[in-house]
Amino acid sequence: MDNDSAVKYLESLVNRTFRAHTSDGRMFLGEFKCTDNESNIILAKTYEYRMPTAKAKQDAIERQLAGEGSGKADMTSRFLGLVVVPGQHITKLEVEERKPWELPLRPN
Amino acid sequence: MSQLNDGPNPLALADSHLPSRPNADSRPPTSILPRSDTKINITSHQISAIDITESFTAASSALNTGQLVKDEYFTLFEAVGALEIMDSKMDSGHLAPGETLEDEYNVLRNLLPEEVIGIMDQILCHEVAWHIGHPLSQTLFTCLYVERLLWPEPKTLEEAQFSRDLNSRSDNPLLNRVLRSYCIATIKACHFVHCMVTGESYYEEEDFTSQLYHRELLPKVSIAEIQTLLDEALSYNDTASISPESKKAIEKRLQFRRSILDALEQDTFPLNAGRTPSLSCIPLLQDIKASSQLGKPVNEAFSTKIQRTLASSVPPRPMVTIKLSDALAHFETLCNDATDVGQILATKTSEELSTAIWVFMSRIPQPSVYIRALVQSFLLDRETQRVLGKTTTKQFLFSSIAAIVLPKSPILEAANDMVESATSPRFQMARLLAEFDGKAGQQYINIFRNACLNRCRTRRTLCHLVLDWDTLQADAEDIDGTLQTYTKEKPALYASHQPTYSYPLSSWVYHHKLNHLRQIIQMGFELSIYAPDEISGMYWFLSYICATHISHIDRISFFLERDMLAQEALSQNSDAPEKPDVKDQADYQKTLKSLFRIYTHLKATDAFSKALHALHTLLLRHKTIEVPQRPYSSDKLRYELRMKPFLSLNVPEPVTFESFREESSCTALSDEEVLEEARMRIGDAKKFWEEVLKAGWSAELAENPELNRSSKEGKTGKTEMQKGSTTIEGEWSEGVKNVIRACIATSISIVTLKKRLDETGGLKGMKVMVPVPGEKGCWHEWWIVPRVLTV
Numbered sequence: 001m002d003n004d005s006a007v008k009y010l011e012s013l014v015n016r017t018f019r020a021h022t023s024d025g026r027m028f029l030g031e032f033k034c035t036d037n038e039s040n041i042i043l044a045k046t047y048e049y050r051m052p053t054a055k056a057k058q059d060a061i062e063r064q065l066a067g068e069g070s071g072k073a074d075m076t077s078r079f080l081g082l083v084v085v086p087g088q089h090i091t092k093l094e095v096e097e098r099k100p101w102e103l104p105l106r107p108n
Numbered sequence: 109m110s111q112l113n114d115g116p117n118p119l120a121l122a123d124s125h126l127p128s129r130p131n132a133d134s135r136p137p138t139s140i141l142p143r144s145d146t147k148i149n150i151t152s153h154q155i156s157a158i159d160i161t162e163s164f165t166a167a168s169s170a171l172n173t174g175q176l177v178k179d180e181y182f183t184l185f186e187a188v189g190a191l192e193i194m195d196s197k198m199d200s201g202h203l204a205p206g207e208t209l210e211d212e213y214n215v216l217r218n219l220l221p222e223e224v225i226g227i228m229d230q231i232l233c234h235e236v237a238w239h240i241g242h243p244l245s246q247t248l249f250t251c252l253y254v255e256r257l258l259w260p261e262p263k264t265l266e267e268a269q270f271s272r273d274l275n276s277r278s279d280n281p282l283l284n285r286v287l288r289s290y291c292i293a294t295i296k297a298c299h300f301v302h303c304m305v306t307g308e309s310y311y312e313e314e315d316f317t318s319q320l321y322h323r324e325l326l327p328k329v330s331i332a333e334i335q336t337l338l339d340e341a342l343s344y345n346d347t348a349s350i351s352p353e354s355k356k357a358i359e360k361r362l363q364f365r366r367s368i369l370d371a372l373e374q375d376t377f378p379l380n381a382g383r384t385p386s387l388s389c390i391p392l393l394q395d396i397k398a399s400s401q402l403g404k405p406v407n408e409a410f411s412t413k414i415q416r417t418l419a420s421s422v423p424p425r426p427m428v429t430i431k432l433s434d435a436l437a438h439f440e441t442l443c444n445d446a447t448d449v450g451q452i453l454a455t456k457t458s459e460e461l462s463t464a465i466w467v468f469m470s471r472i473p474q475p476s477v478y479i480r481a482l483v484q485s486f487l488l489d490r491e492t493q494r495v496l497g498k499t500t501t502k503q504f505l506f507s508s509i510a511a512i513v514l515p516k517s518p519i520l521e522a523a524n525d526m527v528e529s530a531t532s533p534r535f536q537m538a539r540l541l542a543e544f545d546g547k548a549g550q551q552y553i554n555i556f557r558n559a560c561l562n563r564c565r566t567r568r569t570l571c572h573l574v575l576d577w578d579t580l581q582a583d584a585e586d587i588d589g590t591l592q593t594y595t596k597e598k599p600a601l602y603a604s605h606q607p608t609y610s611y612p613l614s615s616w617v618y619h620h621k622l623n624h625l626r627q628i629i630q631m632g633f634e635l636s637i638y639a640p641d642e643i644s645g646m647y648w649f650l651s652y653i654c655a656t657h658i659s660h661i662d663r664i665s666f667f668l669e670r671d672m673l674a675q676e677a678l679s680q681n682s683d684a685p686e687k688p689d690v691k692d693q694a695d696y697q698k699t700l701k702s703l704f705r706i707y708t709h710l711k712a713t714d715a716f717s718k719a720l721h722a723l724h725t726l727l728l729r730h731k732t733i734e735v736p737q738r739p740y741s742s743d744k745l746r747y748e749l750r751m752k753p754f755l756s757l758n759v760p761e762p763v764t765f766e767s768f769r770e771e772s773s774c775t776a777l778s779d780e781e782v783l784e785e786a787r788m789r790i791g792d793a794k795k796f797w798e799e800v801l802k803a804g805w806s807a808e809l810a811e812n813p814e815l816n817r818s819s820k821e822g823k824t825g826k827t828e829m830q831k832g833s834t835t836i837e838g839e840w841s842e843g844v845k846n847v848i849r850a851c852i853a854t855s856i857s858i859v860t861l862k863k864r865l866d867e868t869g870g871l872k873g874m875k876v877m878v879p880v881p882g883e884k885g886c887w888h889e890w891w892i893v894p895r896v897l898t899v
Contacts, residue, residue, distance in 0.1 A: 001166055001167055001170045002170065003170055003171065003172065003175075005167075005170075006166075006167040006168070006170035006171060007171070007175075007177055009163070009167045010164075010167050010168065010171075010177040011177055013160075013164070014177070014178065014179045015179055019157055022193060022194060023194075024194065024202070024203060026193075026201060028193065033178060033179050033182045033187075034176055034177065034178035034179065034182055034187065035164075035168050035171075035176070035177055035178075036168065036171060036174075036175065036176050036177075037168055037169060037170075037171035037172060037173055037174075037175060038168070039164065039165050039168040039169070042178075042182070042187055042190055044182075048201055050201070050209065053208065053209055053210055055210065076209075076417060078201075078322070078417060078418065078419045078420075079322065079419040080191060080201075080419070080420075080421055081191070081421035082186065082187075082189055082190040082191065082421065083190055083191045083192070083193050084187070084190045084191070084192045084193065085193045085194075086192065086193065086194060086195075087165075087168070089193065089194045090161070091161075092159065092161050093159070093160055093161045093164050093165075094157035094158060094159050094160065094161075095157065095158050095160050096155050096156070096157050096158075097155070097156050097157070097158055098154055098155055099154055099155070099156055
């Protein structure tokens with residue numbers, strides 16, 4: 001990819017909502033503000049999401065097996081604000097896209 | 109964009125839900141457990157996510173080194189504040205390899221009574237550490253018990269449990285009743301403190317850290333509910349089979365929580381007659397101290413790992429630990445101070461109020477931020493907009509004007525407001541006064557509120573306020589000019605051959621402005637703002653301000669006496685339609701007496717600053733006070749810096765650097781003459797300060813000894829029994845006595861210098877020490893007295 005089209009592509013992503021997954025299993029959800037040639041990204045208004053801990057998962061599974069719960073475990077999240085996610089730690093990057101409204105089919 | 113659309117959509121429509129954006133009210137999002145440990149795809153009906161890992165990496169690696177793609181409104185300056193993820197120093201959520209997010213500590217385990225006592229005391233220390241300015245994340249919110257109660261956010265008191273799961277709830281009453289009620293009462297106490305402080309003026313991180321990290325401190329839970337919990341805990345404790353010592357220790361701690369909660373709740377109803385509830389806490393604090401040895405701290409119950417779950421953009425920070433004895437001492441001071449606030453409320457005049465607040469806020473250590481907010485909340489109630497719960501700001505302003513410049517004047521008559529005819533002079537006077545109130549009313553209250561800030565801020569804000577008062581003075585002069593046409597005031601000859609008017613409102617403003625100027629200089633000494641070689645010049649400037657103020661007071665007195673004589677003449681003239689009664693004369697006399705008190709105080713300040721100016725000048729001249737090398741600074745530049753608050757004022761006219769240098773260095777005087785000046789002035793100063801002491805802290809009380817006695821008895825002796833608690837009157841006298849002691853210390857230094865000067869003609873072999881505020885040998889923070897020793 002040449003520099004011009006790379007810039008064009010990246011600029012088209014500015015201010016879109018990103019989900020950056022990091023190597024330690026966390027996910028950061030925030031507005032894409034800035035990047036450089038090492039894929040370091042700056043996200044604004046970021047929330048951190050963390051998968052339930054092993055123990056919480058285990059507890060939930062046990063509860064479900066005992067027929068007491070739905071097998072759901074809380075995914076923890078918190079607000080962080082402005083963050084830099086270093087490119088080397090990013091395992092997966094997603095951009096959110098709002099689907100167009102689908103009108104429910106109207107019976108004739 | 110084509111790449112985005114062309115790329116394969118990796119999203120399997122899993123059954124999971126997109127975690128909703130959390131906000132303060134929502135519960136944490138949930139996710140369905142994966143069947144295997146592979147990645148989970150998260151999606152929702154309206155929002156989908158497209159994997160751009162590859163295209164993004166490819167695009168960014170095509171950038172040149174140093175090239176950035178960014179939002180045009182996003183600045184690199186902002187970027188500096190971003191938290192770096194995966195950096196353990198910045199990212200509080202980063203886990204070291206093998207580290208777990210959650211603590212191993214089991215909050216549901218059974219506790220020994222000794223452990224409960226230990227945890228209670230640890231919690232108390234954390235609470236105080238927060239009171240004195242540390243963030244909750246490093247103090248109370250490190251407690252796992254507190255964390256369990258507050259997160260997920262409980263909707264009701266019943267929900268605030270160490271375990272929300274009914275099955276795993278412990279049935280240990282020591283945990284569920286005693287510790288839980290203690291924690292809940294502590295949280296609620298913090299809620300009161302938080303509301304009080306954040307409701308008033310304070311400085312984030314200087315005074316207090318208000319951040320709650322998206323947690324709430326049980327704002328909706330009622331005090332009655334918590335008191336019931338504490339009662340239940342107390343009655344369980346009565347019957348529990350634990351050692352009598354532990355039982356008593358727990359009882360005292362629970363009772364303390366009860367009392368402090370009561371006291372804090374009282375503070376939210378301002379002006380409740382008897383302000384004594386805080387006092388009941390003090391003996392309990394002593395009991396807690398006595399039994400603190402019994403407690404067994406449980407350090408595992410406190411962890412900074414909780415910071416990982418708090419909404420915060422700060423890097424991880426260590427836990428703050430303070431000693432229990434310090435924490436208890438803090439609470440004791442808090443309770444004493446809270447009680448003494450009653451003395452501020454009991455003041456009758458604005459002069460008294462001003463003195464009381466100033467004395468109270470000068471306490472060392474300064475009353476805590478909670479107390480300072482409490483005083484502010486009384487000064488001006490947010491809801492009723494009443495001053496000390498009694499008067500409106502307008503009445504408060506007018507009574508102060510009456511007390512200093514207009515004891516008896518048609519201008520201030522309340523009945524003017526009732527006049528509806530626009531042609532009536534009284535209607536016009538009321539209109540002009542309302543205009544003045546609009547400009548000055550809030551400013552006047554701000555003087556008092558400003559004194560409740562931390563000391564550095566008080567001085568700094570005064571520097572800003574003084575500019576506002578300069579503008580206010582100009583406005584007041586205009587209003588005064590218009591008022592003359594309605595009062596038909598006759599001009600008089602004062603200090604010049606030009607007839608002049610009294611200008612009452614602007615006189616009042618100028619008086620306060622000069623007060624501010626004096627306080628700015630004096631607080632500069634208190635806060636050690638001036639370098640040792642600048643002190644001489646600042647004392648010269650202080651005496652200059654005092655002299656200006658003295659002549660202003662003289663001017664006000666002149667016009668007052670004129671009006672008083674006119675009134676008297678009127679009353680002797682039997683034909684006069686309205687006969688002023690004797691009471692009017694008494695009002696004049698009272699105001700003149702107040703002015704005389706101010707005059708004496710200014711004279712005392714003036715004489716002392718002149719003496720210290722002469723003394724410091726002589727020491728500078730003989731290089732016994734060292735002048736540091738300042739390669740990048742000049743005297744002129746530093747003068748401009750020191751005079752910054754004063755240089756832009758209209759009145760008093762700024763002093764130019766040249767005349768300042770000439771006046772303050774006394775070049776025309778010989779050593780002997782300078783010393784003689786110092787000797788004379790310090791003699792005057794001591795005499796004047798003794799007069800100030802004799803006149804007492806309040807004009808009302810000095811006049812009416814009856815009142816004085818009853819106000820002392822009113823405090824029911826109980827206050828005076830408490831160690832560390834003193835009356836404001838006592839502190840005021842002690843302050844003046846300390847100034848007199850500083851005068852004596854100055855005399856001693858002068859005598860020593862004189863002896864040496866007479867003997868040797870120089871100051872060789874003299875050692876000079878200048879104790880600064882806070883050091884031993886500094887009698888009063890506002891008076892920097894050099895100590896001279898012969899080596």
